[in-house]
Amino acid sequence: MPVNAALKAYLETRRSIPAFQMQEPGPSRAEIEEMLTLASRVPDHGKLAPWRFIVYQGAERDRISAELAKVAMANKPDLADDMIQVEKTRLTRAPVVIAVVSRAAPHVKIPEWEQVMSSGAVCLNLLMAANALGYASNWLTEWFAFDESVYPLLGVKPGERISGFIHIGTMKMHPGDRARPDLADIVTFSGE
Structure with missing residues (x-):
């Protein structure tokens, strides 16, 4: 089977761009x-x-970020000024933020774990789809992905969970590559 050189080159160099660099x-x-x-x-x-x-975009990102900051400050009254600023920008670092929401639930035939993994696969596909269209992307899960008290603010329904927030925009600068694991440390060949 011939190798798709463009796809191979993409996978060899794919990397997430920090949301604040979008x-x-x-x-x-x-x-x-x-x-x-x-x-x-x-x-x-x-x-x-x-x-x-x-999909969070436009002024809605500002409104939700401001509300998230209020919750963060209520949870941690001694929050430092620089962290308050971070909280106020949670959904405004990139022009578009897309929440991938898992609806995994018990099923008579399909294990819940397979449903959760499918949601994770959607996150990775969304990163690659954004890159394929020429945009930078980053998959983040921050405190509010796990705090169900803010789910109504985010549009997440009871019984759902957040698999990730995919931040999408134009890259300000390329940050270079990062260290990757050595295959010898992460691969076991069974049967050899």
Whole structure:
């Protein structure tokens, strides 16, 4: 089978760009819809689509970030000024932020763990779809991904969980590569 050189080169150099190193322009609505279509092409045993998307853009990112900052300050009244500023920018670092929401639940045939992994695969596909359309991307899960008290603010329904927030925008500068694990430390060949 011939090697797809472009895909191989992409996978050899793929890396996430920190959200704070992104800027406008962000993707258009049509580009976002194309990314979400591509992201949805993942292993999905039972065709359950055990995930959904919430797209945060425009002024809504500012409003939600301000509310998240209030919750963070209420939870930690001694929060340092620099961390308060970080909290106020949670969803404004990139032009578009997309929550991948897991709807994994007990099922008569499909293990819940497989549904959770399908949601994780959607996150990775969304990163690659954003890159394929020429945008930088980063998959983050921060405190508010795990704090169910803010789920109504984020549009997350009871019984759902956040698999990740995918930040998408234009790269300000390329940060270079980062250290990767040595295969000898992470691979076991069985049967040799």
